Amino acid sequence: MLDSFYIDLAVNEAWKYWGLTYPNPPVGGLLLDRSGKIVSISAHQRAGSPHSEVLLFQNAFWKLTKDREILNLSDSQDIHNFLYENHKGIFKDFTLYTTLEPCNHFGKTPPCSLLIRNLSIKRVVVGTLDTNPTASGGVQYLQSSGIEVDILNSPKAKYLVEPFEKWSKGRFIFFKYAQRLDGSIDGGTISSLESRKYIHSIRDRIDLMVIGGETVRTDRPTLDSRLVGGSAPDILIYSRYREFDKTIPLFSVPDRNVYIDSSLEKIENYRFIMVEGGYNLLQAILEYIDWVMVIISPTLSTSSTIHNLNIQFQIIHHLQIGEDIILWLRKKSPSTN
Amino acid sequence: MLDSFYIDLAVNEAWKYWGLTYPNPPVGGLLLDRSGKIVSISAHQRAGSPHSEVLLFQNAFWKLTKDREILNLSDSQDIHNFLYENHKGIFKDFTLYTTLEPCNHFGKTPPCSLLIRNLSIKRVVVGTLDTNPTASGGVQYLQSSGIEVDILNSPKAKYLVEPFEKWSKGRFIFFKYAQRLDGSIDGGTISSLESRKYIHSIRDRIDLMVIGGETVRTDRPTLDSRLVGGSAPDILIYSRYREFDKTIPLFSVPDRNVYIDSSLEKIENYRFIMVEGGYNLLQAILEYIDWVMVIISPTLSTSSTIHNLNIQFQIIHHLQIGEDIILWLRKKSPSTN
Structure with missing residues (x-):
């Protein structure tokens, strides 16, 4: 061969x-x-x-x-x-x-x-x-x-x-999201346990996780790596509004810094950064993103998601993980409207 | 090993x-x-x-x-x-x-x-x-x-x-559709030339192709396998309305039978059947479908598609073809609403 x-x-x-x-x-x-x-x-x-x-x-x-x-x-x-x-x-x-x-x-x-x-x-x-x-x-x-x-x-x-x-040489930033086959991203947990474990093991290794303010308010997440018993990354909540209910679990995870900022300046201090979010956040920070990682659950759902993006990606790799498939994508000719 | x-x-x-x-x-x-x-x-x-x-x-x-x-x-x-x-x-x-x-x-x-x-x-x-x-x-x-x-x-x-x-032992029926990453299926050609060539070589081999009446009226398709110089399958237009403009190219392809029927009785005479269509057709004939083949183009588009399906699939295989990825899916626990 x-x-x-x-x-x-x-x-x-x-x-x-x-x-x-x-x-x-x-x-x-x-x-x-x-x-x-x-x-x-x-x-x-x-x-x-x-x-x-x-x-x-x-x-x-x-x-x-x-x-x-x-x-x-x-x-x-x-x-x-x-x-x-x-x-x-x-x-x-x-x-x-x-x-x-x-x-x-x-x-x-x-x-x-x-x-x-x-x-x-x-x-x-x-x-x-x-x-x-x-x-x-x-x-x-x-x-x-x-x-x-x-x-x-x-x-x-x-x-x-x-x-x-x-x-x-500087930093690598990738955007991760989970969707159903039909592109819908709302309506509760989407990916299988095995995919979520993989994402938790990545959270254990990254320096910083960026997340949108709306997701924090709506989902009240922990954003740790409990499924694999790992450590929790620092968090940047990318938000115009600085007021958050501090009983949201992510604020109580020990040994982590949480920043709330309307700018992305904080990413300058980090080298391996994962952004988790939906289409709105992707659109907002597309220019900073090196790769996109999409976890696709092979399901159709009446949940609907609307977005306002026109992007062509190139597939870098695909891998089945548990019941889902992961695609690693690179922007081909980005343009938003 | x-x-x-x-x-x-x-x-x-x-x-x-x-x-x-x-x-x-x-x-x-x-x-x-x-x-x-x-x-x-x-x-x-x-x-x-x-x-x-x-x-x-x-x-x-x-x-x-x-x-x-x-x-x-x-x-x-x-x-x-x-x-x-x-x-x-x-x-x-x-x-x-x-x-x-x-x-x-x-x-x-x-x-x-x-x-x-x-x-x-x-x-x-x-x-x-x-x-x-x-x-x-x-x-x-x-x-x-x-x-x-x-x-x-x-x-x-x-x-x-x-x-x-x-x-x-009887027949195998699969549903094929092409979508963008976000699930959208309208707004012109979606898959890459290499994917379309593959689909044409499958059209060359199947016995019968089933398509919805609306698609025929809107797209005015030929439904042959010209990209690979192959033969054209018989066509069943699954439609309540039997009147079609006979200048639509699919009617002029030689050596093919075209049926227009509001029932699926005709499939009884065929063994390897591909259904091409969108979410509506999938919903209408889901119970007859053995597998679903989805060609996913790694793009996001502001075209939006709404559907009314809740289906869990199991991934049978995935393969990159040209710029796209193909998933072969089997129904896991079908239910429509």
């Missing part, structure tokens, strides 16, 4: 953890043994936890040796050390696919480039290069170690890291 | 030709060489043309031998014969994944079960059994030939052939 086939499988795996790896990029990987058989597929799941490549080798070591001991390790350095001591050349001449250039620096975890070299991988196929100067240089290091490297410049791999490139 | 991983890849490939294989089932396949490397992935594309298994071996033969001669063959019997004469045991001990039990009878093409046996495949993994008595028996034949067979009973593989099972 073509390299793009394997990279696409790795890209799809990485999307399952989109948003959850912040401030790291989402990265997926796939390992072929020397005869070309897929041994493992993995993705980076959370900053501070092992990189995709480390999980690939951890999983592959277990599969190839049946030795479960490595599965007990969760610290990246421990897995590196275990592999160095125990690999005995089993990965020699394997091919590694990774959606992003392997890291080349000691951050929260040791560099993947070193691990790849030490395990005698023959060929590394990279979806797209890392534009972050701190972590990049992996390809150069691998090549100078005699490893064959192919860089695919895959558009799908590039889309995957677009948010990372934005939050690394 | 697990068997389900490979079957899912084959299922996804088969979906690309959904509806186009009628009256055959959609079938996808994947071939692993004796070391477990993926050699080829394929899907049945059209009744009368080679089955998925034959395309798999044709493609794999070329990849393994670099002999392009086999690629010049398009007739299934010719490919069978070529493989018998030239395979020289290259497929010995390979593993074949197929979403549906291999056929075991001489129909328009020779039986795949015979080909699989003659090429000395070691193991066959079947997504789901064929419930059609004419073609079934493949698994039994393979097992009696000493081939290892595993049957996964994969839900995804079962969904794929649900329409086939219905049209084999």
Whole structure:
């Protein structure tokens, strides 16, 4: 099969953890043994936890040796050390696919480039290069170690890291909403429990959540991540009116800042920002939005929603989650009227 | 990797030709060489043309031998014969994944079960059994030939052939509509050229198309498959009023029957039926509908559409096509009000 086939499988795996790896990029990987058989597929799941490549080798070591001991390790350095001591050349001449250039620096975890070299991988196929100067240089290091490297410049791999490139240099802002198939967004809970859990795990990772004043007054939300036992993001209530009933639950969540502002100045202090709202809020802040994430519940409802937007999006990715489907969209040629 | 991983890849490939294989089932396949490397992935594309298994071996033969001669063959019997004469045991001990039990009878093409046996495949993994008595028996034949067979009973593989099972025993009726992200369905062409080509290739295969009288009067459509140079289906205009301007293009398409009827009796004479329309028509004939296919254009528009439906669907499959996404839906707990 073509390299793009394997990279696409790795890209799809990485999307399952989109948003959850912040401030790291989402990265997926796939390992072929020397005869070309897929041994493992993995993705980076959370900053501070092992990189995709480390999980690939951890999983592959277990599969190839049946030795479960490595599965007990969760610290990246421990897995590196275990592999160095125990690999005995089993990965020699394997091919590694990774959606992003392997890291080349000691951050929260040791560099993947070193691990790849030490395990005698023959060929590394990279979806797209890392534009972050701190972590990049992996390809150069691998090549100078005699490893064959192919860089695919895959558009799908590039889309995957677009948010990372934005939050690394400034900020990434995405608008999230849930709708039914017919576009209606009112009338109570729309998305399935599994979708809501995913959104809560994203709330656990973002820096700031922006929400409209009307939603706060009407829904009296908590805006935490209780479904996954995570932390609650800071909140910016984007509203012309500054008076809110302070018994609304979101004001009582500990360890969070809540701002009420008629401007978006506060976003300057944050890097990974989710806006939750409806069509009105989308229209109001469209120019600030990098991506839109829509959760579509496959239902029709007599609830009706009217909006005043004309936007063409481009589909970046789609994924079924529970009973719903998630679309990641990028503005194509925005215009409001 | 697990068997389900490979079957899912084959299922996804088969979906690309959904509806186009009628009256055959959609079938996808994947071939692993004796070391477990993926050699080829394929899907049945059209009744009368080679089955998925034959395309798999044709493609794999070329990849393994670099002999392009086999690629010049398009007739299934010719490919069978070529493989018998030239395979020289290259497929010995390979593993074949197929979403549906291999056929075991001489129909328009020779039986795949015979080909699989003659090429000395070691193991066959079947997504789901064929419930059609004419073609079934493949698994039994393979097992009696000493081939290892595993049957996964994969839900995804079962969904794929649900329409086939219905049209084999009576009829399969699906409702197709195109919408924008916000549910709006009026205001001119909605889906991208690639989506419309796909719909035209489905129109080329179906027996009957049902459409509402209002759409005929308003849109004055042709309802043929000109974008793919195919044939035009028979038309049932479902309408209380029998008077139509006969200069509307659909009436002038040669080799087609056009019925105008206030009942759906005519569907009794057809097996693969597509209904194209909007929310009103969906509501009117919901009880007859097996599946709904929605093409979603990632756009928001100030066009508004009001409907009077409350339906919960289950997502059967989703696929990006051109700039749009297609959802295949099944009613979950239908109720209209």
